[in-house]
Amino acid sequence: MATTDQQLHTYERDAELRARAASVLPGGMYGHQSAARLPDGFPQFFARGEGSHIWDVDGNEYIDYMCSYGPIVLGHRHPSVERAVAAQAADGDCFNAPTERIVELAELMTGLIGHGDWAWFAKNGSDATRFALQVARAHTGKNTAIRGEHAYHGWGSTWMGAATGMTPSATDFQLTYTYNDLESVRAAAVEAGDDLAAVVVSAVEYDASGSWTAPDQAFVRGVRDLCDATGAVLVLDDVRAGFRLDLGGSWASYGVEPDISAYCKAIANGYPLSAVVAKRELEEAASRFFATGSYWFSGVAMAASIATITTLQETDGVAQIKRAGTMLREGLNLQAQSHGIAIKQAGPVQVPSVRFVGDDLAKMDIPRAMMFTGEAAKRGVYLHPTHNWFLSAAHRDEDIEHTLAVTDVAFARVKEAFGDA
Numbered sequence: 458m459a460t461t462d463q464q465l466h467t468y469e470r471d472a473e474l475r476a477r478a479a480s481v482l483p484g485g486m487y488g489h490q491s492a493a494r495l496p497d498g499f500p501q502f503f504a505r506g507e508g509s510h511i512w513d514v515d516g517n518e519y520i521d522y523m524c525s526y527g528p529i530v531l532g533h534r535h536p537s538v539e540r541a542v543a544a545q546a547a548d549g550d551c552f553n554a555p556t557e558r559i560v561e562l563a564e565l566m567t568g569l570i571g572h573g574d575w576a577w578f579a580k581n582g583s584d585a586t587r588f589a590l591q592v593a594r595a596h597t598g599k600n601t602a603i604r605g606e607h608a609y610h611g612w613g614s615t616w617m618g619a620a621t622g623m624t625p626s627a628t629d630f631q632l633t634y635t636y637n638d639l640e641s642v643r644a645a646a647v648e649a650g651d652d653l654a655a656v657v658v659s660a661v662e663y664d665a666s667g668s669w670t671a672p673d674q675a676f677v678r679g680v681r682d683l684c685d686a687t688g689a690v691l692v693l694d695d696v697r698a699g700f701r702l703d704l705g706g707s708w709a710s711y712g713v714e715p716d717i718s719a720y721c722k723a724i725a726n727g728y729p730l731s732a733v734v735a736k737r738e739l740e741e742a743a744s745r746f747f748a749t750g751s752y753w754f755s756g757v758a759m760a761a762s763i764a765t766i767t768t769l770q771e772t773d774g775v776a777q778i779k780r781a782g783t784m785l786r787e788g789l790n791l792q793a794q795s796h797g798i799a800i801k802q803a804g805p806v807q808v809p810s811v812r813f814v815g816d817d818l819a820k821m822d823i824p825r826a827m828m829f830t831g832e833a834a835k836r837g838v839y840l841h842p843t844h845n846w847f848l849s850a851a852h853r854d855e856d857i858e859h860t861l862a863v864t865d866v867a868f869a870r871v872k873e874a875f876g877d878a
Contacts, residue, residue, distance in 0.1 A: 465835045466517040471500045474514060489526060489844070496831030496842065506533025509851040511839065519839040520856050524847040527722035527808075530700060530778070531768055532851025538726045541764035545756045556756035562763050566724075566734055569766070570706050572714040573734035577743065579753045582696035582721035583611030585731040586657075588748055589717045590615065592735065593655035593690035596742035601649040602692075603642065604657040606633035610694050630654075636662040636670050639679040646683055656684055657692045658715075660699065660707035661805060663845055669804030677711045684716070690739070693718040696731070700724055701778055701807040701847070704769060728761035774850035775807075781852035782806030788861040796868040798825075810845040815875065818843060825871050832867040840864075 478501070479485040486493065492501040500513035509532055511521045524530070531538060545558065559578065567573035579585060590602055610616045614624045632648055634641040636659070646653055658680060662670040684691040693715035698707045700723040708715065717735035724730055729752070735743070769775060783806045793800045799814035812818065813825035826842040833840050838860050840846060 466498065466500075466513075466515070466837070468500055468513070468515050468517070470514045471502055474502050494843075496827040496834070498831040498834035499839075508532040508534075509849060509853070509856050517837070519834070519837050520852075520860055522838070522840050522846040522848065522860075523844070524849050525727055526844070527697060527847045528725070528727045529847075529849050529851075530723035531726050531765060531774060532849050533727070535726055535765075535768065535851070537768045538728075538761050538764045541760040542728065542757055545760035548756075550757045551752060551755045555754035556759070558756045558759035558763065559754060562732075562759045565763060565766055566720075566732060569704050569770075570718070570734050571709060572706070572716065572718070572736050574737040575735060575740050575743075577733040577735075577748075578759065579731045579733075579748075579750055580729045580758075581611070582719065582731050583613050583616075584750070584753075585696065585719035585721055585733050586610045586692075586694055587613060587615045588743075589692045589694075589719045589733050589735075590655055590657065591746065591748070592717060592733075592739050592743045593692055595745055596690060596739050597654045597688060599652045599654035599689075600630040601632060601652040602630065602655040602657055603632045603634055603645040603649060603653070605636045605659060605662055608636070608657070608659050608662060608694070610657060610659075611696070637673055637676045639676050639683075642676075642680055642683060646687060646689070653687050653689045655690045655692050656680055657694060660693055660695045660697070660702070661808070663697065663804070663810075669808075669810055669845065671805070672708070672711070674711060677708060677713045681713045681715075690717060691715040695719060696721045697845075698805065698808055700766070700769065701775065702805055704766070704775060724765060725758050725762035726765040728758040730758040730762050732762075769850070772850065777850045778807045778848050778852070779805075781854075781857060782809060782848045784854065784857045785809070785848070785860065788857065789864060792861065792865050792868050796872045798868055798871060804845055807848055808845050809848075811840075813871070825875055828874060829864075829867045829871050832870045833863050836863045836866065838863045 475485060486501060492499045502514045503511055504514045505512050509521055511519050563576040566576050594600060632645040634645045681691060695707050695718050699720040703709045706718060717739055719733055721731035724732060786802055786806050786809060801812045802809060804810050816823040816825050823842055830840045830842040
């Protein structure tokens with residue numbers, strides 16, 4: 458892989474495709490995978506992946522620290538997953554009713570997750586969080602949900618009533634609290650009064666400023682106690698962190714169980730699937746309303762999920778991801794110190810974030826992060842300037858070592874441009 462300035466990546470094919478896309482796709486590309494907001498050195502189009510590496514349409518190779526924004530947890534094209542996918546695809550994927558994989562997967566997930574008595578499947582994290590809130594409202598017969606003030610729970614009017622083109626009234630029955638501030642949760646519950654249906658909590662809070670906040674024990678326990686006292690449903694959004702931190706759920710280590718949890722990203726190693734698991738007492742409410750999708754029941758993604766979760770169990774994949782993330786974090790800290798650059802690393806090492814002191818992410822004034830990640834991308838390491846990163850079980854010591862050789866150069870460029878950052 459390239460590390461020298463004489464071997465920097467080129468992007469002729471990518472430029473051609475961007476020009477064509479500008480005529481047929483909104484803004485040339487849409488959503489979080491648009492490269493328009495990324496620095497030079499980031500391609501818009503990829504061709505293939507293998508393990509911890511990806512290749513763009515120009516054949517440039519990268520060590521991948523975004524893992525498709527989270528879904529790749531074992532590594533691209535993991536053999537056990539691809540075998541399961543091929544076997545199911547040979548029989549078919551989408552039928553008039555689901556395959557037996559849906560039962561097998563539900564049994565697997567409910568066997569792993571402490572509060573899981575039943576499971577429900579769809580395609581996107583937004584499907585799962587929306588359904589979880591609907592179940593809470595159906596179960597309680599109430600409307601108001603309280604959520605973190607900077608939390609992202611998915612796309613759509615359920616969560617983004619103020620966004621362009623959405624219906625503002627959709628979020629009228631929502632109040633906010635400050636993460637890890639139990640008194641603010643209690644105050645919101647008082648404001649909701651007798652109409653409190655749910656408290657929605659992210660497993661780990663990632664806010665608009667790019668900061669991670671891990672929940673503390675008192676907060677987790679206090680939210681659980683509040684829900685028990687009021688009859689509200691405790692909804693855990695585990696879409697971003699689920700199956701990277703703990704196969705039993707990201708709050709398993711706290712000894713506190715939510716009533717219902719939403720999953721996506723890492724459960725099927727890149728195949729489209731999301732899930733909800735919940736306690737038995739919520740099952741009747743979930744069966745009282747209609748929720749479906751044309752592709753929600755397809756067998757291939759469920760076969761991929763069974764293989765993914767089983768492989769994580771058999772190989773202790775979560776421990777491998779944590780080991781690689783720890784090695785990366787420690788190396789970046791040493792490099793930043795050696796260059797005299799101030800950075801802040803936050804979040805679990807499996808889903809880390811790196812911020813440069815002097816940048817202002819809230820105002821999107823981030824020249825240091827843009828230069829750092831741009832210089833890394835040109836040399837074959839894919840790190841995002843604003844989003845948290847993701848590691849997979851495919852990241853090995855040699856990947857981290859090569860990455861640190863590249864980031865050392867990138868830190869030097871930041872130092873040259875900004876001095877003491």
